[in-house]
Amino acid sequence: MKTLDVKRFLIENQDMAKSEERDHVDRFLEENDLPGIDLEVEGIVDRINGLRRRFNRMLDETLVEFGLSEGEWKALNQLWLAGPPHRRSPGQLAKWAELSSGAMTNRIDRLEEAGLVRRLPDPDDRRGVLVELTDAGGKAWKDSVAAQAAKESLVADALTKDEKRQLNALLRRLMREFERREQERS
Numbered sequence: 001m002k003t004l005d006v007k008r009f010l011i012e013n014q015d016m017a018k019s020e021e022r023d024h025v026d027r028f029l030e031e032n033d034l035p036g037i038d039l040e041v042e043g044i045v046d047r048i049n050g051l052r053r054r055f056n057r058m059l060d061e062t063l064v065e066f067g068l069s070e071g072e073w074k075a076l077n078q079l080w081l082a083g084p085p086h087r088r089s090p091g092q093l094a095k096w097a098e099l100s101s102g103a104m105t106n107r108i109d110r111l112e113e114a115g116l117v118r119r120l121p122d123p124d125d126r127r128g129v130l131v132e133l134t135d136a137g138g139k140a141w142k143d144s145v146a147a148q149a150a151k152e153s154l155v156a157d158a159l160t161k162d163e164k165r166q167l168n169a170l171l172r173r174l175m176r177e178f179e180r181r182e183q184e185r186s
Helices: 006-012 014-019 024-031 039-065 070-081 090-097 101-113 135-156 161-185
Strands: 117-122 125-133
Touching (some): 024 039, 070 101, 070 125, 090 101, 090 125, 101 117, 125 135
Antiparallel strands (some): 117 125
């Protein structure tokens, strides 16, 4: 006859017990009459939105620590992603950020004053300039990314490695469905 070793079961299934903990979304869905709404779908959407807000708030806090606005950080990010020598034209940066050339000029001015970027003549266009990430700008970008990644990992560590893979697979499936539908509309 087999018996259940309760202590062993609880130790081996700690993660399952954690996943059964209730959150504010569960309470909201139970306490409110939401006719015609699939509560499972509503739970997914509410949790994704709640996580997005919290991760954005966490990023804002990180950027304050580094003296950057989100727009400035994103400009540094675009310069970093350009690859060595980490340069782009102001027009490319403005187009990516969906800003007017004047607004991007102001952003570049602030970054230049902080020593994070420099303007250089464009060797391919005598009238143009390129914006280049300075060593200090590269360090600020890398350090802020590392600080944010560490904070995100603290939260994500609530999941096991297998749970992270599973969650990524499920979220990827939802993202692909959005992409498919968007492509059909265009």
